[in-house]
Amino acid sequence: MQALGPLTPGYDFMARLRGGIDEILPQHAHELARERLHVSVTSAVGQNYLVSNFTCRDNLITVLLASCFIPFYAGLKPMDCAGQLCVDGGLTNSLPVLPTGRTVTFSPFSGRADVSPRDLGWPGIYVRVAKQDVMVSMANLVRVQQALFPPSRGMMEAIYGMGMTDTVRFLRRERWSQ
Structure with a gap:
């Protein structure tokens, strides 16, 4: 265990x-993911891209690492x-939406994503961060x-369980589940 997590001197987060x-x-994996997985990355000049074609397994891993x-x-x-x-x-774009079909958006932050935690007791003040409306809350x-x-x-x-609850609530609201 690293005392300061990824900020511990000498700890290589990306290697791990x-x-x-x-x-x-x-x-x-790169063949399975091709045109099915869309990974959001930001270029060094601030342009957002969705990558869905992977030339090899190592290319897929590199793109996944870049997205983190x-x-x-x-x-x-x-x-x-x-x-x-x-x-x-x-x-630059925390909730990319694909140009065709329905994109279901997920966020770990309370806001306007399809699946996200719901914070109660706040007046509904939102800020826009990287194309996502996030509720201003202590939570x-x-x-x-x-x-x-x-x-x-x-x-x-516990967080995982709350995410499952949020997902089930969405599926029921959309009538995609009983």
């Missing part, structure tokens, strides 16, 4: 993440995606802190 991704993805790269938090050098430096797509500030410094396993399991 790469190892975890490499361990779980099948060898032909928050400058300074994850390191200093952005990911090289086919000759273009890229960072987390959530910095959302706690969620930001938890996103950067993950809590205990028990709390993570």
Whole structure:
């Protein structure tokens, strides 16, 4: 366990993440993901892109890593995606919508996404952050802190359970489930 999480000197967040991704993805993951998985990345000049074509497994892993790269938090050098430096797509578009069909949006922050926590007792003040309307609330500030410094396993399991509840509520509201 690192005392300061990913900010602990000498801790390589991206290497650890790469190892975890490499361990779980099948060898032909890039073929399975092609045109089915759309990954949001931001170029070094601030342009958002959705990547859905992956030339090989390593290319898929690199794009996934870029989509997780928050400058300074994850390191200093952005990911090289086919000759273009890229960072987390959530910095410029945290809820991308595909041009065709219905895109169901998910957010860990209370706001106007299809599936998200619902904070009660707030007057409904929203701020627009990276093309996402996020409610101004203390609970959302706690969620930001938890996103950067993950809590205990028990709390993570509780958050997972709340996400399942939010998803079921959405499915019932849309009449996609009983």
